[in-house]
Amino acid sequence: MRTGSSLLKTLIITALICGIITAVVIMYVLRAINVNRKAALIMQATQATLLVSNGQLQSFSLDARDIDRASYQTLKQKFIHFRAANPSIRFAYILGYRPDIEKQFFYLDSESTNSSDYSPPGQIYKDTRPYDIEQYKKGISYVDGPYHDSWGEWVSGYAPVLDEYGQMIGLVGVDVSTSAWRTQSTFAVTVILIIALLLYVIIALLITKLHRARRSVEMLTDSNASYASKNHALESIKKNLVAGNITAFLPSETIKLDDSLLQSLDISETAHTNFEIFLSVVHPDDKELGVDFFAHIRAGDTPIKCALRLRVRGGEYHLYKIKGETVSEMGTNVRFSGVMHDTTL
DSSP: OHHHHHHHHHHHHHHHHHHHHHHHHHHHHHHHHHHHHHHHHHHHHHHHHTTSOTTTGGGOOSSGGGGGOHHHHHHHHHHHHHHHHOTTOSEEEEEEEETTTTEEEEEEESSOTTSTTOOOTTOEETTOOHHHHHHHHHTOOEEEEEEEETTEEEEEEEEEEEOTTSOEEEEEEEEEEHHHHHHHHHHHHHHHHHHHHHHHHHHHHHHHHHHHHHHHHHHHHHHHHHHHHHHHHHHHHHHHHOSEEEEEETTTTEEEEOHHHHHHBSSOSOSEEEHHHHHHTBOGGGHHHHHHHHHHHHHTOSSEEEEEEEEBTTSOEEEEEEEEEEEEETTEEEEEEEEEEEOOO
């Protein structure tokens, strides 16, 4: 439970860090996109000013008569083609300013005369704001928006049209709808979020894998420590009793006694014997204890202790204390490992 909680905490912290980094990246990218798009709008508006010839605007009557003027039609066609060559631009137009009514007006636009969005020569821009007039009078290039007018919601770039003396006579505007303006930003944010999510998934998988590997190492270390502790306990038993080793193997039910025990007990001198042979040297009164002893070994009980009187060479019986543990591997009891100590006085 504690291990799972630790992993979950690590993944949550990682997610928060990734989220913060992603937010910072998104803010930086959006700022960069905004700066670049504004610079591009100003550049497009500035390019459109190059379509206007010297003295051309001053020759317009700013009424229906302009429609029949060759210079008006020539300039209008240029603006129509300019807008067509820049699909992101919805409108391209030239504005003038009437100080008597403090309103801007249209010299011309890029719409055909049969369009519902067409602005005829001299049409007053009724949505003129004080900010528009202020910027117009400055005679500088700038970007405005998002803002809303009678034609919709826009982000616009403006560039001044100057006469041969450097005086402000008009203002070229290019409009991009806010939906189109935001499309690039939305796409960039979506890509960043997808990349961030994929990176987090990869990092989370790596963290999980490393966590499991570390857990396996800890479990192995604990297992080794437990084995060392048990081995140390057995060594202590050996040192304290100073007798001999006994090992019983399952399921063969064979027994291995070390040399010191084989030399003492009344058993033929062979490295291996079996449970029945071992029981043959047990005192008749201790037979049930002997049978019990081997039953505990078969059952995998641990630790196991018992005291048996065993026949030694010469026919006498000595009292031996036996102490040890059953060893299991892969959930199966495989052997009993212990020591025997002759406690006969």
